[in-house]
Amino acid sequence: MTSLPAERPRAWAPPLDTAPAPASPAAQALAARYGEAASPPEIQWNDVIERLLAHRSVRAYRPDALPAGAIETMVAAAQSAASSSNLQLWSVVAVQDPERRARLAELAGGQKHIVQAPLILVWVADLARAHAIADHADRPVEGLGFLESFLVASIDAALAAQNAAVAAESLGLGTVYIGALRNKPLEVAKVVGLPPHAFAVFGLVVGWPDPAAPPAQVKPRLPQAAVLHHEQYRLEPQVEAATQYDDTARAFQRGQGLEPTGWIASVLARSRSAASLNGRDRLREALETLGFPLR
């Protein structure tokens, strides 16, 4: 008589009707952006939103050239951003020359990604073009001397740059903004040859992420309770939301093998003193020298 083979033990699986549904791409993206606990329950979802929610700054690059037409693609995206009164008070300087990039890296406190990546885009709040047009037409420019015009130009530059960053990311490229160019605004203006009435608001490094480096991860943000107000701004939930976020930030830092200092510490450190602005406490003087009286 032959015996039947013993039934092999089966891996346990929950009955089909109680198995948790796999997390949707939207739920996964939200968990990465906010941490599981603070994720909003529901959002709309499409390729553009997926791309936006997957943003992360990249700080390790291969030196390889960008694809053909990448700069022009980013600039077309940038020029498609809204512009206050369509005045288009911004410009961008594409810096690829290695020596010039090295100089910008030095001015930005030695940020190595500026040297590694093949391109840094320097985004300019540009009142020089309006000055030149008015000069040519022999018309007055009093309005350009006001803080409002500087702010409009800076906002235009920022909106344009962000469109360029999204376009770059959609091509598989990495980016990181370089606000540290404002540490040395006069020197940066010289390096990229800015005329009077033009100011480098920030840079944007663009390149291929280095596959040998640990991939950049999505960095969680404040819970929406902190930034989203309905009808009227409310300050009361802010401290609690920030405290909750501080735990999320610590968990993220631990996961990255970083010191878990949290987020509140960086707000406090940046807020503490003039010195904590890394030279940007003298920005008003620098702007006056560059031809922005900021009246």
Ligand SMILES: Cc1cc2nc3c(=O)[nH]c(=O)nc-3n(C[C@H](O)[C@H](O)[C@H](O)COP(=O)(O)O)c2cc1C
């Ligand atoms: C205007 C601006 C300036 C920035 N300047 C720098 C910089 O000088 N160096 C740097 O490594 N990252 C810089 N960043 C990147 C921020 O540190 C980064 O966006 C932030 O930590 C959130 O991380 P994420 O972009 O990966 O989500 C800057 C970002 C912005 C928007």
